[in-house]
Amino acid sequence: MKSTIILAIVFLCMLVNAKPLNRRSIKACYKNARLTQYWIPKEGDKDMLNDGKVVTLSGSKTSSLKTTSGSTIAKVSKTTYEKFQMEGTGLLQNGVMVNLDSDKDTFLKVDRDESPYGLGSTDNNHLSPWVSVASNDMKHGSKLFIKELKGVKLPDGKVHNGCVRVDDEGWSFSGCQIDFFVLQYSAYQKLQDILPEHVTVTEDSSCKILNYVTAAVKKWAVI
Incomplete structure (x- = not known):
């Protein structure tokens, strides 16, 4: 009888201390992770x-965007080439x-039917x-909740719910950093004074991923 009571108490303690299945522990540094932004430069x-x-691109x-086979995709200005x-x-x-x-001097055409952005x-x-977002120490496809992003009004007029997804890696930083894909430099300009430099990040598989693309965004992206 005593052993049954002890097992019941242990089980109750496990239930009290258990974390929700949709939330997973990540590195402690993500309680104060660095937040940066990146975008696609447009000619x-x-x-x-x-x-x-x-600068204006x-x-x-005078500079050629060449494939690995040596064929020219397009010619652009030197500034545009270097930014790309x-x-x-x-x-x-x-x-x-x-x-x-394959290297810093060769390019490929992106299939925009599959990857429009x-x-x-x-x-x-x-x-x-x-x-x-880009992250170097999070599993690809992980859904994250960024507390400071919730409620932020985006340049396209929509309001963010704080949920993002790890789709990329960053070459210019190591770990405990989130690089937020904002598509346009003009969006970065508007958000840089709104978003903090450090944010609180949790991993949450139940986070609802929303679509923030508007007609104006599609027009800019030539879609």
């Missing part, structure tokens, strides 16, 4: 260089999207504006 738009200088088309290299992807005014291929870091990850 003809204003954008920012590594030194913080704002235009000018004499830096971000790893870029959007031409005619709607062609390119992504770095760009490629994630694996074949099965396609970027979604204001949903996709």
Whole structure:
């Protein structure tokens, strides 16, 4: 009888201390994770260089976006070429999207039927504006809840629910950082003074992923 009572008490303690199945523990540093943003540079738009200088991605088309086979996808200005290299992807005014291929000097055309807003870091990850994030220590496809993102009004007018998904990896940082895909440099400009530099992140498989793309966003993306 005593053993039965003891087992019952142990079981009750386990239930009290158990975490919800949809929430998983992640690194403690994610209670104060660094938040950054990234976007797709578009030919003809204003954008920012590594030194913080704002430039327009235009000018004499002297640089060729070449494939690994040596064929030319398009010619762009030197500034545009270097920005596409830096971000790893870029959007031409005619709607062609390119992504770095096997090295920093070769590009491939993105299949925009499959990946209208760009490629994630694996074949099965396609970027979604204001949903996709890059992380180097989270499993691909993980749904995350960012407390400070909930209720934020996005540049397209929609309000974010705080739920994002790991679709990408970052080459310019290590761990305990979330790089938020905001699609456009103009969106970054509007959000940089709204979003904090550090956020609280939890992993939550029940987080509802929403669609924040509007007609205006599709028009910008040439879709």
